[in-house]
Amino acid sequence: MLYVDMSDGEKYLKYPYVNQATSEFLETQTKFGDEKLLMFFQPQTPIVICGVNQNIYAEVNLDYLREHNIELTRRGAGGGAVYVDQGNLTYGYIDSDNGNNYQNFPLYAQTALEVLHELGVPAKMGGRNDLTVDGKKFSGMSSLKIGNRFSCGGTLMIDVDLENASRALHPLQAKLRSKGVKSVHSRVTNIRSYFKPKYQNITLPEIRDLFLKFAFKTDDLSQIPTYKFTDADWQNLVALGKSKYGDPKWVYGENNQEDEYFHAQHFADFGTVEISFSVDRGVISHCQIYGDFSLASGDLTVIERNLVGVPLQKANLIEALNQSDLKTNIGALSAEDLANVILDPTKQEEVHYG
Secondary structure: OEEEEOOOOHHHHOOHHHHHHHHHHHHOOHHHOOOOEEEEEOOOOOEEEEOOOOOHHHHEOHHHHHHOOOEEEEOOOOOOOEEEOOOEEEEEEEEEOOOOOOOOHHHHHHHHHHHHHHHOOOOEEEOOOEEEEOOEEEEEEEEEEEOOEEEEEEEEEOOOOHHHHHHHEOOOHHHHHHHOOOOOOOOEOOOHHHOOHHHOOOOHHHHHHHHHHHHHOOOOHHHOOEEEOOHHHHHHHHHHHHHHHOOHHHHHOOOOOOOOEEEEEEEOOOEEEEEEEEEEOOEEEEEEEEEOOOOOOOOHHHHHHHHOOOEOOHHHHHHHHHOOOHHHHOOOOOHHHHHHHHHOHHHEOOOOOO
């Protein structure tokens, strides 16, 4: 394993699009071969980061972001929207798929849990990709796969502004109901208050160093195999960030304000699926699928195209969905499950277009 040291790149990492390009950049660098990499990121400013398949108009309070100078960006990985700021530390691994480790979130959370237990936090895995303490979430994990390489990592809410976190996001009611809570604020927490007395004043860089010691099983940071970004690396990373992750079309996606329906349902161990659609004389005339599910490499347009022109009847929907290679394009969800999301009027959600 190799530690990727990006600590001298503050002038580049202040741009959210550079941060979000890092995983893709490292995954596609052939010079690392199959070597496992570990990196860290601490935001310099408040940011909301959305998952690759999410509808920002349904998940984010855009007015609040504008009023409080909170930047919005979108990662290449799946998962849900998160608010991060200077009180957050994010860790990330880059690895090669061996048939058992891709989207194995507990595997890549193992070192984080060991560090947290050392700090005094009785943390555990909660759900498919969260870390929790006393039933509250303080870390969300996501994964992005390109070829045989993938990233997997998560956030650690240590001293995050919980008021901003609560008001910047407005998760769908389908997701909140599945968690048995009424708001973001009642579902998330910072973890510093759980730290042992001797760690109460530990800084985020010191937590990063503790993480490195656990990950590489050493007390001597100088013995950790390290790769430091070159000037060429930074230039190439910034170019990727600007061209893809800095594109407003990438960040904001399509505004489906004219759709008649926006249905959503949360599935345990899968995530939330959202379907924006219109119907003309009993037939689906437009359809777009969103969600915080983990799979980021599928092609949702295959499913969407197969649904357009289909009568709004369960048998017809299931037939179209069975021809859409759901396992590859969205994940382990059945055609009947998706058909029920479309047909059930109680799944309607409010979307705050802005």
